[in-house]
Amino acid sequence: MIPGTFEYHRPKSVAEAAKLLRKSKDGRVLAGGHSLLPMMKLRMTEPSALIDLGAIAALRGIKKTGTKLVIGAMTTQHELLASALVAKNLPILHETAILIADPQVRYVGTIGGNVANGDPGNDMPAVMMALDATYKIAGPTKARVVKARAFYKGSYETALKAGEIVTAIEIPVPGKHGFAYEKLKRKVGDYATAAAAVLITLKAGKIAACAIALTNLAPTPLLAEAAAAALVGRAPDDAAISAAVAAARKIMDPANDTRGTPAYRKSVGGIYVERAIKRAIARAAG
Amino acid sequence: MSKTHVKFKLNGAAAEGMCEPRTLLVHFIRENLSITGTHIGCETTHCGACTVDLNGKSVKSCTLLAVQAQGADVVTIEGMANADGTLGALQEGFRQMHGLQCGYCTPGMIVRAHRLLKENPKPTDEEIRFGIAGNLCRCTGYQNIVKAIQHAAAKLRGEEYLEAAE
Numbered sequence: 013m014i015p016g017t018f019e020y021h022r023p024k025s026v027a028e029a030a031k032l033l034r035k036s037k038d039g040r041v042l043a044g045g046h047s048l049l050p051m052m053k054l055r056m057t058e059p060s061a062l063i064d065l066g067a068i069a070a071l072r073g074i075k076k077t078g079t080k081l082v083i084g085a086m087t088t089q090h091e092l093l094a095s096a097l098v099a100k101n102l103p104i105l106h107e108t109a110i111l112i113a114d115p116q117v118r119y120v121g122t123i124g125g126n127v128a129n130g131d132p133g134n135d136m137p138a139v140m141m142a143l144d145a146t147y148k149i150a151g152p153t154k155a156r157v158v159k160a161r162a163f164y165k166g167s168y169e170t171a172l173k174a175g176e177i178v179t180a181i182e183i184p185v186p187g188k189h190g191f192a193y194e195k196l197k198r199k200v201g202d203y204a205t206a207a208a209a210v211l212i213t214l215k216a217g218k219i220a221a222c223a224i225a226l227t228n229l230a231p232t233p234l235l236a237e238a239a240a241a242a243l244v245g246r247a248p249d250d251a252a253i254s255a256a257v258a259a260a261r262k263i264m265d266p267a268n269d270t271r272g273t274p275a276y277r278k279s280v281g282g283i284y285v286e287r288a289i290k291r292a293i294a295r296a297a298g
Numbered sequence: 299m300s301k302t303h304v305k306f307k308l309n310g311a312a313a314e315g316m317c318e319p320r321t322l323l324v325h326f327i328r329e330n331l332s333i334t335g336t337h338i339g340c341e342t343t344h345c346g347a348c349t350v351d352l353n354g355k356s357v358k359s360c361t362l363l364a365v366q367a368q369g370a371d372v373v374t375i376e377g378m379a380n381a382d383g384t385l386g387a388l389q390e391g392f393r394q395m396h397g398l399q400c401g402y403c404t405p406g407m408i409v410r411a412h413r414l415l416k417e418n419p420k421p422t423d424e425e426i427r428f429g430i431a432g433n434l435c436r437c438t439g440y441q442n443i444v445k446a447i448q449h450a451a452a453k454l455r456g457e458e459y460l461e462a463a464e
């Protein structure tokens with residue numbers, strides 16, 4: 013199985029990439045290619061040009077500026093896992109990246125590709141929503157930023173406009189917190205049947221702050237705001253957790269596919285939200 | 299579609315050829331360069347039979363374009379033997395521990411294990427299983443593959459591996 017024909021470009025700068033993208037009729041940027049090339053082989057997409065971001069050094073790397081971690085779009089999952097900065101400041105990214113695909117895919121799959129792809133099965137988007145990350149975007153005219161929480165519009169539909177490129181992801185580093193990414197998958201390397209990202213801060217025995225987001229339980233990743241609100245201000249006990257799980261289940265709208273029926277996925281979705289909350293609470297307390 | 303000149307280092311020697319941008323790296327290596335040790339199992343990024351080492355990373359060569367390997371350092375199963383032609387540590391480990399039956403997955407397994415041992419010279423069995431999670435084997439049940447990789451790891455550390463194959 014090979015992709016259809018296309019023109020191939022390998023620019024050295026974001027400006028050049030944006031120019032090539034603008035000039036091409038329906039060109040796409042190529043990051044790790046581990047979502048795009050499989051789709052092209054299946055003719056689910058047939059771009060006339062691929063603009064390979066692989067040679068643009070400015071799109072790589074992880075740095076801390078003030079209270080934010082800034083991750084270049086072409087940083088691979090493997091590089092995230094190897095980063096001491098990530099391990100120290102945003103351990104939930106480590107926990108998530110290691111559940112994505114398999115070693116070979118993680119060596120090439122990028123964080124930019126993962127968040128820009130728009131597949132509801134991708135794991136990073138929900139985590140970015142929970143963390144309240146911001147995507148930095150370069151475009152044909154001027155640069156702009158979009159919050160992860162406002163980026164996902166539908167299955168494979170995002171706020172990205174034609175000709176735009178995600179250049180970096182900016183994540184506010186939370187203070188002392190508990191976190192968890194709980195993912196149910198059929199086998200190693202599979203996309204989530206259901207998954208949940210949870211961040212929790214405890215103060216004086218009560219939940220002071222909480223964010224919950226869901227993967228592959230609707231056409232887009234979901235920020236479960238009512239579920240988080242059900243926990244804030246309360247002691248981390250079973251009653252509060254049950255209320256949060258019920259609120260999370262209410263917004264789930266999973267597809268009926270080979271990973272299960274909507275009823276099954278909502279059922280296990282709730283269980284994974286519960287597990288994630290409990291683990292985040294234990295870590296926040298520890 | 300016009301062809302592009304692709305040039306990279308393959309198992310230490312210069313390799314080059316002309317191909318369309320859509321040509322997959324595995325096809326370029328097998329068909330243009332006639333180096334056929336790398337196998338194609340699924341061609342859909344799942345089985346790992348096509349694994350090659352590219353700039354120090356294990357990658358599935360059915361899901362990379364040959365043009366993406368421009369200027370890279372590529373190593374395939376043909377690059378795993380010792381310089382004098384004798385079996386490399388991993389090849390020897392797979393032989394001693396019966397790490398293969400039909401052998402279809404073996405080129406990908408060995409090339410993946412090569413990078414795994416470079417990154418982690420003393421892995422636990424569990425770390426090996428996690429590290430080869432992108433490589434499927436339909437024959438062995440993996441037990442002897444794990445032992446084969448431990449055999450090689452021990453040899454590379456100058457130690458003896460005392461366990462027997464299953």
Ligand SMILES: Cc1cc2nc3c(=O)[nH]c(=O)nc-3n(C[C@H](O)[C@H](O)[C@H](O)COP(=O)(O)OP(=O)(O)OC[C@H]3O[C@@H](n4cnc5c(N)ncnc54)[C@H](O)[C@@H]3O)c2cc1C
Pocket residue numbers: 040041042043044045046047048049050065085086111112113114117120121122123124125126128129133134135136172176177178179201202203204343344
């Ligand atoms: C066997 C297998 C299992 C997998 N399992 C999982 C899993 O469990 N969880 C998971 O999350 N993913 C999984 N993936 C997908 C993998 O993580 C991809 O690498 C990821 O979805 C896309 O990243 P990429 O760098 O490969 O992007 P590409 O495939 O190159 O691009 C994907 C899309 O995003 C666009 N794009 C890429 N980068 C940018 C950018 N900087 N700006 C704008 N648009 C951009 C491209 O044009 C394309 O439309 C799996 C893939 C495989 C092959």
Ligand code: FES
Pocket residue numbers: 337338339340341342343344345346347348349358359360361
């Ligand atoms: S042939 Fe490449 S992963 Fe199966």
Ligand code: FES
Pocket residue numbers: 397398399400401402403404434435436437438
């Ligand atoms: S030995 Fe037959 S597939 Fe592994």
